[in-house]
Amino acid sequence: MITVHHLNDSRSQRVLWLLEELGLPYEVKRYQRDAKTRLAPPELMAIHPLGKSPVLDDGDVRLAETGAIIEYLLEAHPASGLRPERGTEAGRRFTYWLHYAEGSAMTPLLLKLIFGVIPDRVPFLARGVAKSISKAMNANMIDPQIAAHTALWEAELARSAWFAGDEFSAADIMMSFPVEAAGSRVGYGADKPRLKAFLKTIHARPAYQRALERGGPYSYA
The missing domain is CATH 1.20.1050.10 (Glutathione S-transferase Yfyf (Class Pi); Chain A, domain 2)
Structure with a gap:
């Protein structure tokens, strides 16, 4: 099962959107920004050394950075139609x-x-x-x-x-x-x-x- 470590009001919203477009099952672990500083909570440091979101877990695979996650998901699902043909x-x-x-x-x-x-x-x-x-x-x-x-x-x-x-x-x-x-x-x-x-x-x-x-x-x- 895919798990997305998701921070509110962040880039990770795009990963959830892609997963929905792909129709894949996944779980969301939510993290909330500090209401005053707007920084991510320290709990995210246990998931990624920089304490950033998104982070995606897929079995033994853990990925950070939205672009890397999107490429990983598209490579795993090449028939999705969400990536144009290479070389065009x-x-x-x-x-x-x-x-x-x-x-x-x-x-x-x-x-x-x-x-x-x-x-x-x-x-x-x-x-x-x-x-x-x-x-x-x-x-x-x-x-x-x-x-x-x-x-x-x-x-x-x-x-x-x-x-x-x-x-x-x-x-x-x-x-x-x-x-x-x-x-x-x-x-x-x-x-x-x-x-x-x-x-x-x-x-x-x-x-x-x-x-x-x-x-x-x-x-x-």
Whole structure:
């Protein structure tokens, strides 16, 4: 039996979604973030040295990192239809977005999160300076980077219905978290109709809804 060590409001929601799309039986072991710090609980350190989620157990196999878990599950179920044929244009796009979702997309979004909480994490007398630094970093570096990334996503969805082509794939599952996180942190205006439509479409998928039921509250949905 597959077990997913699942942290609320985290990347691991994508693993639950993929498992539902694959129709595989699995168990969920839930972990809750600290309500004040938003950090993962120390119990996760017993599962993975970095205390991160997701972690997947499948018999004697234990895997961390969403992309590695997704590749493992797709390799175990090659007839799923969730990975385009290798060597094709769709296959190359799939590989790009699968790795891009964590390799490039999450960096500015993580910085947005960090600089957003810095003013509340420093001593009271330093908060004015911290707020000024945070504001400058967002305006001069972080927000322009996020704008560039979201413009890339919007342009890609103008090429085809999904990130790897005309068919839904696990690349869309991987990209769901950065698209959701950016929508939560900066929002999508009238110039991002395809990203808004993408979110509406994936959130309506039955497998996505079942994953929410299994994983518990998820702020990005």
